[in-house]
Amino acid sequence: MAEDGAVTLYNSIAITDAKTSPFSLKAGLTQILRGGAIVDVTNAEHAKIAEQAGACCLIVSDPSQQGITRMPDPSLIKEIKRVVSIPIMVRARVGHFVEAQILEAVGVDYIDESEAIALADEDNFINKHNFRCPFVCGSENLGEALSRVREGAAMIRIQGDLSGSGNVAKTVKNVRAVMGQIRILNNMDEDEVFAFSKTIRAPYDLVAQTKQMGRLPVVQFAAGGIVTPADAALMMQLGCDGVILDSEIFNCSDPYKRVRGIIQAVRHYNDPHVLVETSSGLEDSNANLNLSEDRIEHFAHESA
Numbered sequence: 001m002a003e004d005g006a007v008t009l010y011n012s013i014a015i016t017d018a019k020t021s022p023f024s025l026k027a028g029l030t031q032i033l034r035g036g037a038i039v040d041v042t043n044a045e046h047a048k049i050a051e052q053a054g055a056c057c058l059i060v061s062d063p064s065q066q067g068i069t070r071m072p073d074p075s076l077i078k079e080i081k082r083v084v085s086i087p088i089m090v091r092a093r094v095g096h097f098v099e100a101q102i103l104e105a106v107g108v109d110y111i112d113e114s115e116a117i118a119l120a121d122e123d124n125f126i127n128k129h130n131f132r133c134p135f136v137c138g139s140e141n142l143g144e145a146l147s148r149v150r151e152g153a154a155m156i157r158i159q160g161d162l163s164g165s166g167n168v169a170k171t172v173k174n175v176r177a178v179m180g181q182i183r184i185l186n187n188m189d190e191d192e193v194f195a196f197s198k199t200i201r202a203p204y205d206l207v208a209q210t211k212q213m214g215r216l217p218v219v220q221f222a223a224g225g226i227v228t229p230a231d232a233a234l235m236m237q238l239g240c241d242g243v244i245l246d247s248e249i250f251n252c253s254d255p256y257k258r259v260r261g262i263i264q265a266v267r268h269y270n271d272p273h274v275l276v277e278t279s280s281g282l283e284d285s286n287a288n289l290n291l292s293e294d295r296i297e298h299f300a301h302e303s304a
Contacts, residue, residue: 026134095121128152143200160224168225229265236269
C-alpha cells in the first residue's frame with residue numbers, strides 16, 4: 001500500500017500533512033468498527049435508539065430526501081453528537097472536498113464519500129490523503145474497491161441497492177463478486193497478478209497486497225437492503241466485517257427490537273440458535289420494510 005506519501009494540494013493549501021495523519025492510523029480507526037453494525041439515522045431520537053441497541057457507529061443523514069441530496073446540516077450533526085457517545089459518520093457528495101472540509105471541522109469521526117447522495121463531481125473522487133479523518137467509499141467490485149483505497153479510503157462499503165427497497169439481492173451479488181475475485185487472485189501465480197491488476201483496473205501493489213492478505217487491505221462492510229437478522233448474518237458469513245443499516249430500518253412498529261436483533265445477529269452470525277431468537281417476533285415490523293407489488297414491478301422493469 002502506498003505509504004501515506006505525497007499530498008496533493010487544493011488551492012495551494014494542504015488540509016493536513018499526511019505525515020501527521022498516516023493512512024495506517026486511519027485504517028486502525030476503522031478496524032475498531034469490525035464485527036459491528038453502523039446505523040443510518042436522521043434525528044436525535046433514532047440516534048439514541050441505535051446507540052441503546054448496540055450500534056458501533058451512526059451515519060447522520062439529511063432527513064429531507066427530496067431533490068438533490070447533500071451533506072446534512074451541521075447543526076443536526078452537532079445535535080446528535082451531543083446526545084450519543086459512539087462514533088459519528090457523515091456522508092459527503094462524491095468529489096465534493098469542501099463538504100469534507102466542513103465535516104472534518106465539525107468533528108465527525110468518519111466521512112462517507114457516498115454515491116447514495118447526489119454526485120458533485122462525476123469524474124473525480126476526493127483525495128482522501130488530504131484529510132485527518134478516515135474516509136469510507138463504496139464499491140461493487142474488487143477493482144473499484146482497490147482504486148478507492150489508493151485514493152485514501154480506510155474502509156470499503158460493498159454497496160447494493162440504494163433505493164431503500166429492502167431487497168438484499170444486489171448486495172449479495174456484489175459481496176460475492178468481490179470475494180470471488182479475491183479467491184481467484186489467491187490462486188494465481190505471481191506472474192499472473194500483473195495482468196489481473198490491469199484487467200480489474202486496480203493498482204498492482206494493492207492487488208499484490210490483497211493476494212498476500214487473502215482479503216481487502218481495509219475493513220469491508222456491506223450496505224443495501226439489510227433489514228433482518230438473517231440478512232446481516234448472511235453478509236457476515238459471506239466474509240464482510242460488518243453491516244450498514246439504512247434509515248428505513250426505523251419504519252417499523254418496534255425499531256429498537258429490530259436494530260438490536262440485527263446487531264446480535266452480526267455478533268453471533270455463526271450461531272443458529274441466536275439467529276432463531278433474534279429473528280423471532282419481528283413479523284409485524286416487517287410489513288413496512290417489504291417491497292410492494294408496484295415497487296417489485298418497478299425494480300423488475302429497471303433490471304430488464
